[in-house]
Amino acid sequence: MSDQPTADTPETGPQAPAPIPAVPESAPPPPSPPEPTPDPQIDAPPSNWRPPAKSRATVAAIIVLALCAILTILYSWRLPPFAGWSEKTDNAYVRGRVTIISPQVSGYVTHVTVQDFAEVKAGQVMATIDDRIYRARVAQAEANVAAQQASLANSAQAQRSREVATEAQNAGIANAQAQSVKAQADMRRARALVADGSISAREFDQTRAALLAAQAGVRQAQASRAIGTQDVRTVVVGRAGLEAAVESAKAQLRLAQIDLDNTIIRAPVDGQLSEIGVRDGAYVTAGTQLLSIVPRNVWVVANYKETQTRDMAVGQRATFKVDALGGALLNGRIESLSPAAGSEFAVLKPDNATGNFVKVAQRIAVRIAIDPGQAAAARLRPGMSVEVSIDTRGGRQR
Structure with a gap:
């Protein structure tokens, strides 16, 4: 039997320390315990942490985008430096000298020589009346x-x-x-x-x-x-x-x-006809509307608020977009301004001498001549809706 006592053998006297086993020098060290994963909510970065440095191109791009955003906001809200140099309105239309053709004598129409929307020349015969x-x-x-x-x-x-x-x-x-x-x-x-x-x-x-x-x-x-x-x-x-x-x-x-x-109805000017409202054999009286002629000479009438016309003057440049032409942009110039507000030409003028008066901004009509040499201008027709912008720089009254 071994001389060393077992763990179950009771000791009657003081117990001697157990001898430490000798570790051979060639044995590998014991593995270290795994390090815990850092928690970003608990383990805060050190106080001297800095984000990675950005390149000059990135900084320039950020500055340009910020400036563009700021300028877009200023332009949309018409704040300086975009305030006051341009006046816009969508209450504008193409106008023309639409001529209504009516006979001066009464009788039966014997012959209509033109068709709907035809091009006619001044003096061309359009219809005849029994003579x-x-x-x-x-x-x-x-x-x-x-x-x-x-x-x-x-x-x-x-x-x-x-x-x-x-x-x-x-x-x-x-x-x-x-x-x-x-x-x-x-x-x-x-x-x-x-x-x-x-x-x-x-x-x-x-x-x-x-x-x-x-x-x-x-x-x-x-x-x-x-x-x-x-x-x-x-x-x-x-x-x-x-x-x-x-x-x-x-x-x-x-x-x-x-x-x-007058039994022979002729075209007074060059232009394009509207829909023909009379046919052969119809009885017409003096003043009956037969058709209309639309000359090629057109212009734009823009109805601006009275507060927008402060700096407007004849000759200022204007640009306008035509809805019917897919937003095509055309150029023109102010030809004249209306001598009075639109309400002054109304048949029934408003009566503001009441206790419940509400101030309403009046509209001033501005006539704009279309610059020649524009291909899209040939497609303009009276009555088309347009959006007008007038450059009022240089028109401020002193």
């Missing part, structure tokens, strides 16, 4: 003119006839005066003869009666001459009325001719 009645009126007016001219010619002939009669009356006056002179000579001789008794008193009385008759004949001839003169004046005075009647008849003829010409 038989108007041709008859022209012929009647021509006959009336001829009758009045004949009356005027008769007046001229009557004047010449009266003037010839006046010459005959002048000759009658001369004859009566000669008879008066002869009667006066006979009277002088009769006075001498009756004094010495060569002739009787009866012959003297006959001579005296002949003198008185000759004198009465002179006065009668002069009265006839005065009547003839008045007859000539009457003809002359009446001629003025006949000349006026001739001019009136000619005016009636011109009116009838105008009505006849």
Whole structure:
């Protein structure tokens, strides 16, 4: 048996320490225990920690993005430096001289020579109206003119006839005066003869009666001459009325001719037609709307708030986007500003003399001329909606 006591053997005396076994030098060291995983919420970084340094390109990109964001916010809210140099509105439309075509005479439409949305030139025939009645009126007016001219010619002939009669009356006056002179000579001789008794008193009385008759004949001839003169004046005075009647008849003829010409409806200007509202055989009256012509000359009218027009002036540049053209951008210039707010041209003007008055910003119309040489401008049509921006720099009133 071994000399070493077992663990179960009770010791009666002091127990001796157990001997430490010898470890050979060539044996490997015992493995170290695993280190615990650091917890970011518990294990805080040291106080001298710094994020990794960024490159110069990254810093420049961040600064540029920040500046762009700031400038976008300032531009959207129209804050300095973007405040005041540009005024915008979406209350703007393309305008043009839309011409409504209506007949000046009534009648049945005999022929329509154009189609919907066709291009027409000034003077081109678009429709015709039955002209038989108007041709008859022209012929009647021509006959009336001829009758009045004949009356005027008769007046001229009557004047010449009266003037010839006046010459005959002048000759009658001369004859009566000669008879008066002869009667006066006979009277002088009769006075001498009756004094010495060569002739009787009866012959003297006959001579005296002949003198008185000759004198009465002179006065009668002069009265006839005065009547003839008045007859000539009457003809002359009446001629003025006949000349006026001739001019009136000619005016009636011109009116009838105008009505006849108006049976042919022609295009007043170059442009494009609207939808045709009349067909062959339709009865139209004067003023009936048949169709419309839209010339190519268009412009833009933008309705700005009155507070936006402070710095606007004629000649300032303007840009506008057209909704119908996919937002195509066009250029123009301010041509004129309305002389009054839109409410002043309304049929029923607002009455603000009440206790519940609410201030409403008024609108001022601004007419913008479209710059030439823009291809997209050929597609503009009156009534299109646009968004306008006007550069008001340089227009501030001092």
